[in-house]
Every structure is written in C-alpha cells, then in structure tokens.
C-alpha cells in the first residue's frame with residue numbers, strides 16, 4: 498500500500514511536503530466521478546487546463562457526453578462509462594467523488610439507487626483510495642443540515658434530518674457517505690477532504706432537471722410562467738459554479754479535512770429569485786404558484802467563516818453577475834446556435 502505523500506514523491510526526504518523551487522510540478526492523475534455532470538465537467542476543464550491527466554467515471558444518469566466532448570482526443574483525458582456502485586480498479590493520485598444525482602427530481606426518481614450510489618459508490622471509491630494511496634474528496638451537501646434549526650449553518654451543526662422522508666435517500670445517503678469518509682480516514686489512514694456544497698448554478702445544468710434556477714431560467718426564456726412552489730418565502734443561497742470549483746480545488750490541495758461549507762452567503766427567497774430572473778430575462782414573465790414538495794427546507798445559508806480562514810476561499814460571483822452567464826448558455830441550448838461544451 499502507498500501513502501499519498503509517497504505517490505507524489507514528497508515523502509520523508511521532503512518534510513515540508515512542498516515541491517522544491519525550480520522543479521516543475523508533475524502532472525497528477527485524477528479521477529473525477531460524475532465528471533460528465535454539471536459541476537464535474539467544469540472541474541474537469543480546470544484540472545485539464547492545469548496540466549493534469551483526468552479520468553472521468555460516469556454512468557450518464559444525469560451527465561452528458563456533450564459536457565466533456567471538447568476534451569475528446571486530448572491524451573490527458575479519458576472517459577469511462579461506469580457505475581460507481583460496481584468496484585473499479587485504477588491507479589491515480591486524487592479522487593474527486595461527485596457521482597450522485599443532485600436535483601431532487603432526479604434523486605427521488607429511484608431512491609434506492611440514490612442510496613446505493615451514495616453508500617456503496619462512496620465505499621468503492623474509498624476502497625480504491627485506500628488501495629492506491631490516493632487523496633479522496635467527497636462532495637457532500639448542505640442537505641446534511643436538513644430543515645435547519647440553526648441559521649446560518651455552521652459546520653459544527655449536526656442537522657435536523659427526517660430519516661424516513663422522500664429526501665432521505667439523498668440527505669441520509671450523503672450523511673452516511675461523510676461517515677464512511679471519516680471512518681476510512683481514522684481507520685485506514687486515507688487522506689480525505691469533505692465539502693458541503695450549497696445550491697450551485699451555472700452553464701451546463703440540465704435544462705429540465707427541476708432545480709429552481711434552471712426551471713426559472715428555462716421558463717422565462719420559453720415565455721412560460723415561473724413556477725414558485727409553496728408561498729415562495731423559503732430561502733436558498735445561490736453559488737456560481739466557478740466559485741465552487743475554485744473551492745473544491747483549494748480544499749483538495751490544502752491541509753484540512755473539513756467538512757467545509759462551500760456556498761455563497763447571499764440569501765434569497767424564491768420570490769426574490771424570480772424577480773432577479775425577471776430583471777435578467779423578461780420583466781413581463783408571470784409567476785404561477787404551485788404546491789410545495791414534501792419536507793422542503795424552509796431556509797438555507799452557509800456560514801463560510803471556516804473556509805475563509807483555513808482555505809483562503811470565498812465566492813466572488815454574485816447572483817446578478819452569474820445569472821446572465823447561465824442565461825446565455827441556456828439561450829444557445831434552447832434556441833439552437835449551440836456550440837457543444839461551450840460554457
């Protein structure tokens with residue numbers, strides 16, 4: 498078995514673990530599970546641009562080849578159609594483990610599969626990390642806080658989660674994935690990192706994936722009413738995808754296990770979000786109220802003090818700046834004039 502330091506050639510001979518000045522950084526071999534999805538594909542772009550070799554592992558449940566096809570033909574890029582619920586043998590230095598549907602509509606579609614992906618899938622990737630001495634990063638979620646009784650949410654909060662509800666396959670699944678990650682860390686010495694991601698939006702989101710930002714943007718572009726669930730007073734905090742990718746990479750490269758909240762503290766009610774969408778796309782877009790879904794968290798906003806202090810990270814793109822970037826991508830995809838893989 499290898500340790501992560503041995504893998505990178507920065508073992509006992511180099512106590513600082515830093516790459517000596519004058520030596521070119523060696524490209525890493527990195528697996529991104531779920532790399533054909535929304536967040537994963539943006540992460541892959543950054544890793545490839547940095548000079549690393551990337552293997553995407555994806556079963557294409559919610560991911561699309563179009564998200565990564567601009568890397569086809571690049572010898573530093575490989576795409577494997579594989580379901581992480583099955584074991585996988587690879588030799589790599591780092592594992593970014595993103596594979597899991599993220600939209601409530603998708604993760605509720607086959608809840609047992611969602612649990613298997615979170616539990617067995619994470620177990621397999623941790624087993625892989627242990628065998629080859631790779632560093633492992635879990636993309637967990639703000640949903641581990643459930644319908645939070647603390648506001649904003651700090652990483653020390655243990656959450657308020659319904660174990661038998663329709664969202665449990667996802668939030669309890671991710672909580673178990675966090676537990677497995679810490680147990681492999683404590684028990685087997687695997688180098689791990691845990692990110693708790695808050696609602697993220699941007700180019701390449703599935704157009705009809707049912708999440709609120711993609712729904713509102715697609716609806717406004719198609720001249721359909723914006724569907725606000727419930728009274729629209731529930732809140733979320735929306736992060737632009739480039740900020741998230743920056744946070745994930747800092748977390749992976751840094752020295753702290755976490756968990757770290759990665760999110761934008763700008764908090765909006767769904768009615769306020771609808772207004773921003775109206776301002777950005779169509780001031781005449783109508784709003785239509787619909788019944789809310791079961792167990793919908795009433796409010797959500799990250800406390801990002803820990804990430805600021807220990808990772809030197811904070812989001813840079815406000816909702817009003819980020820939304821237009823997503824809108825132009827959605828416009829191209831909905832009305833044609835579409836360049837695949839463009840962001």
Ligand code: NAD
Nearest residue numbers: 531534535536556557558559560580581596597599694697
């Ligand atoms: P996404 O649905 O676009 O991407 C998930 C990817 O995982 C897809 O490409 C899908 O095909 C793949 N996948 C799903 N099940 C798989 C399996 N069993 N084996 C292999 N591949 C599988 O979602 P996203 O928004 O890019 O989310 C990525 C990660 O970030 C997820 O783990 C999600 O839980 C987490 N996250 C996202 C958000 C957000 O707002 N986007 C918030 C919190 C957490």
Ligand code: UDP
Nearest residue numbers: 583584585586587620621622624625627628
């Ligand atoms: N695993 C994998 N790839 C590897 C090593 C392990 O997919 O390179 C899987 C393995 O099949 C097992 C899981 O990861 O289901 C946990 O592996 P570990 O070695 O920790 O446990 P064990 O195999 O002893 O149950």
Ligand code: UDP
Nearest residue numbers: 601707708709710712724725726731767793
């Ligand atoms: N929502 C909405 N209209 C929609 C889709 C979602 O009002 O068309 C609401 C939903 O009830 C929730 C919030 O938007 O309160 C965020 O939902 P989403 O599915 O995007 O993510 P969640 O944070 O629930 O995982």
